[in-house]
Amino acid sequence: RYDTDIDALPVQNTRQEVYEFITTEIKDNIDLLSEENTPLYYGRFNKWAAHALLAKIYLNAEVYTGIAEWDNCIEQCDRVMNSGKYNLELNYSDIFSAVNENSPEIVFAIPFDNLSDWDYGWFYLPWITLHPQNQFTYDLEVQPWGSTMAIPQFIDTYDTLDHRLYDTWIM
Numbered sequence: 001r002y003d004t005d006i007d008a009l010p011v012q013n014t015r016q017e018v019y020e021f022i023t024t025e026i027k028d029n030i031d032l033l034s035e036e037n038t039p040l041y042y043g044r045f046n047k048w049a050a051h052a053l054l055a056k057i058y059l060n061a062e063v064y065t066g067i068a069e070w071d072n073c074i075e076q077c078d079r080v081m082n083s084g085k086y087n088l089e090l091n092y093s094d095i096f097s098a099v100n101e102n103s104p105e106i107v108f109a110i111p112f113d114n115l116s117d118w119d120y121g122w123f124y125l126p127w128i129t130l131h132p133q134n135q136f137t138y139d140l141e142v143q144p145w146g147s148t149m150a151i152p153q154f155i156d157t158y159d160t161l162d163h164r165l166y167d168t169w170i171m
Contacts, residue, residue, distance in 0.1 A: 019064040023057060026050050037085040042101040042109055048086065049108035051079045080107060093167040130170070 013021075033047040055076035061069035080086060087104040089095050095105050130144035150169065158165040 015064040016066075019057070019061065023054065026054055026057075030054075035083075035085070039101045042106075043111040045108060048080050048083055051076045052107045055080070092164050096168075134170075 030047055030050045033045065033050055034041060035047050037046065037048065055073050057064075058069035058073035058076060061067060061072075086107060089103060089105045094100065095103055097103075100106060100109070101111075127142075127144045128146040129149050130138075130146055132143045132145060134140070135143040155165070155169060155171070
């Protein structure tokens with residue numbers, strides 16, 4: 001048991017205060033970030049990642065502040081799209097490839113490799129998402145311990161002719 005003086009606890013800021021702090025920090029520093037989008041900058045936060053982050057914050061602004069920021073969200077998305085630095089992959093599933101540092105679609109990547117990801121030496125996501133019987137499906141050395149990642153009602157929202165359904169989900 002810990003006895004803590006209530007006055008020693010940190011002050012909790014409001015959603016509005018956190019929203020204003022984060023958006024101000026990004027806007028005040030965005031011009032200090034690189035505009036580069038090359039394999040050398042893979043996994044580095046650049047100006048375009050900052051615009052994408054602002055877009056996501058503005059997309060949810062109404063939750064944080066009570067005021068919708070749709071126009072600001074669109075402006076940030078337009079900046080990324082009109083930068084000439086990014087394009088959609090020709091093949092939808094290529095963005096999810098383990099070797100994707102040359103992808104024209106990735107705005108901000110979190111690099112993983114077989115030496116350091118999660119200190120296991122292998123990509124962690126399959127182990128928490130694949131069903132244990134998929135050990136035999138994919139001839140895996142060890143058994144995964146997860147299960148489905150989407151409820152059937154979500155899967156049913158895909159058009160059956162949409163190739164992303166089969167490129168994304170194992171069924």
